[in-house]
Amino acid sequence: MLAVTVPHAGPQILAQAELLGMFTGLVVAAAARVSDLPHLRRRGRAMSLPAGMQWDLLPPLSARTAGALIAGALEPAYDIAGDAFDYALNGADLHLAIFDGLGHGLGSTLLTGLAVGAYRHARRDGAPVAGMHAAVDAALAGHYDDISFATGIIARLATGSGQLEWSCAGHPRPLLLRGRKIVAELSCDPVLPFGLGDGPPRPRVAELEPGDAVLLYTDGVTEARTADGEQFGLDRLADLLEREAASGRTAEELLRRLVRAVLDHQGGGGLRDDATLLLVQWTGT
Numbered sequence: 001m002l003a004v005t006v007p008h009a010g011p012q013i014l015a016q017a018e019l020l021g022m023f024t025g026l027v028v029a030a031a032a033r034v035s036d037l038p039h040l041r042r043r044g045r046a047m048s049l050p051a052g053m054q055w056d057l058l059p060p061l062s063a064r065t066a067g068a069l070i071a072g073a074l075e076p077a078y079d080i081a082g083d084a085f086d087y088a089l090n091g092a093d094l095h096l097a098i099f100d101g102l103g104h105g106l107g108s109t110l111l112t113g114l115a116v117g118a119y120r121h122a123r124r125d126g127a128p129v130a131g132m133h134a135a136v137d138a139a140l141a142g143h144y145d146d147i148s149f150a151t152g153i154i155a156r157l158a159t160g161s162g163q164l165e166w167s168c169a170g171h172p173r174p175l176l177l178r179g180r181k182i183v184a185e186l187s188c189d190p191v192l193p194f195g196l197g198d199g200p201p202r203p204r205v206a207e208l209e210p211g212d213a214v215l216l217y218t219d220g221v222t223e224a225r226t227a228d229g230e231q232f233g234l235d236r237l238a239d240l241l242e243r244e245a246a247s248g249r250t251a252e253e254l255l256r257r258l259v260r261a262v263l264d265h266q267g268g269g270g271l272r273d274d275a276t277l278l279l280v281q282w283t284g285t
Contacts, residue, residue, distance in 0.1 A: 057116050069283065075271055097154045099150050133169065162282045
C-alpha cells in the first residue's frame with residue numbers, strides 16, 4: 001500500500017499519484033527478485049519452511065491481459081504446504097494449473113514442487129494440454145515408488161476466442177460462473193491423480209462467453225469443518241461465489257472474501273487442510 005499526502009488533490013495531482021503508485025509497484029516487484037526485504041516487510045510473523053518454499057513457487061497472485069484476468073488465493077498463508085497454482089500469459093494463450101499434493105508438511109511441498117516444475121517444463125516446450133498432463137504424471141510416477149500423488153487441473157484459455165481446454169486428474173470440478181450465476185460444473189473423462197500412471201487424458205473444451213469466470217479450488221475449501229463436523233460444502237461455496245460476484249467486486253477481493261468465509265466457518269482456527277482458489281475470467285475480445 002502506498003499513501004501520499006498532498007496539500008490539494010486536484011485531477012493533475014491524482015494522475016501523478018497514480019503514476020507514482022505504478023512506478024512504486026514496479027520497483028517493489030523488481031526488488032523482490034534480488035532482495036529479501038520486500039518479503040520480510042510483508043510478513044506479520046514467522047513462516048514455516050514448507051510455506052516459504054511453496055510461496056517461492058508461485059506466480060503473482062493476480063494478473064490481467066487484454067482478454068482475461070486471473071487471481072489466486074491460498075490459506076493458511078504462513079503454514080501452507082501441499083497446494084499450489086501456476087499460470088503464464090503466452091501471447092494470446094493464458095495457461096493455468098492448480099495442484100494439491102498428498103499429505104502435509106515438507107514431503108507434500110516437495111511433491112507439489114515437482115508437479116509444478118514438470119508442468120512448467122512441458123508448457124515451455126510447447127506441449128498441448130494433454131502433453132502437459134502426461135508430463136506431470138510421468139514425473140511423479142518416475143520419482144516416487146509408492147502411492148504418492150497429486151490431484152490437479154491443467155487448462156489453457158485462448159483469450160482471442162474464449163475457448164477453454166482442460167484436463168482433470170482426480171480433482172474437484174471447476175465452477176462456471178455466467179451472468180453472476182453458477183451454471184455448471186465443468187467435467188471431463190475421469191482420470192486418476194498425477195503420479196498413478198493412468199495414461200494421457202482426453203481434454204475437454206468449452207466455449208466461454210464474454211464475462212464468464214471459472215473457479216478452480218482444492219478440497220480444503222469445501223471440506224473445511226466446524227467443531228461439530230459440518231463441512232463448508234460445495235453448495236455454500238457456490239452461493240457465496242454468486243453473492244460476491246453480484247456485488248461487482250474485483251476478482252482479488254472476491255477471493256479474499258471467499259477465503260475469509262472458509263476461515264470463519266471453521267471458527268477462526270487453523271485450517272485442517274490447505275485451501276486454494278484460482279479464478280480466471282474471459283473478458284472478451
